[in-house]
Amino acid sequence: MALALLSLKLGLILGGVLLLASYQWIFHLVAICCIPGAIVAALLIPGHADALGNHESDSATETAPDGTTYTIDNTRKPKMDFLGLLLLTAAIVLLIFGVSNGNVEGFDRAQTLAPLILGVLLFPAFFLWERRVSPVDTLIDPAMWSVRNFLVIVIIGLVPNLWWFLV
Numbered sequence: 001m002a003l004a005l006l007s008l009k010l011g012l013i014l015g016g017v018l019l020l021a022s023y024q025w026i027f028h029l030v031a032i033c034c035i036p037g038a039i040v041a042a043l044l045i046p047g048h049a050d051a052l053g054n055h056e057s058d059s060a061t062e063t064a065p066d067g068t069t070y071t072i073d074n075t076r077k078p079k080m081d082f083l084g085l086l087l088l089t090a091a092i093v094l095l096i097f098g099v100s101n102g103n104v105e106g107f108d109r110a111q112t113l114a115p116l117i118l119g120v121l122l123f124p125a126f127f128l129w130e131r132r133v134s135p136v137d138t139l140i141d142p143a144m145w146s147v148r149n150f151l152v153i154v155i156i157g158l159v160p161n162l163w164w165f166l167v
Helices: 002-021 024-044 082-105 110-132 142-146 148-166
Strands: 059-063 069-073
Touching: 002 024, 002 148, 082 110, 110 142, 142 148
Parallel strands: none
Antiparallel strands: 059 069
């Protein structure tokens, strides 16, 4: 947490210094950091053998924390959950737009309340949809939310970011 706060402050200072040089350096810095990071991630993140088709077994059985047993076929490639992606993206965009617009127009206006309400309603729709999708294909496995520390980490990560929009 302290490292995140330090990064936040250093990011603002570095951003100001880059803007003094030229705003274009922001884009150069992103490329300078991301390209080597992507190469290192590709080399160090395990699981490339599975992506290439070198499977130790063709299927595995996993048990979720709620007791549900899933048989996962390792020979099948995961499918993209487009509806889940649409629901989650729409919920996040509507919430951010509603909060940002509320600071400008006021939170009692329909153009602020409608996106906020729709965004809040789309989050449960996303989680209900994810419960119907195969665990291999989900964007966020519903079993993750039953891990005690996962929800705490998500909340700790969101609170500082929400502060930026609300202040």
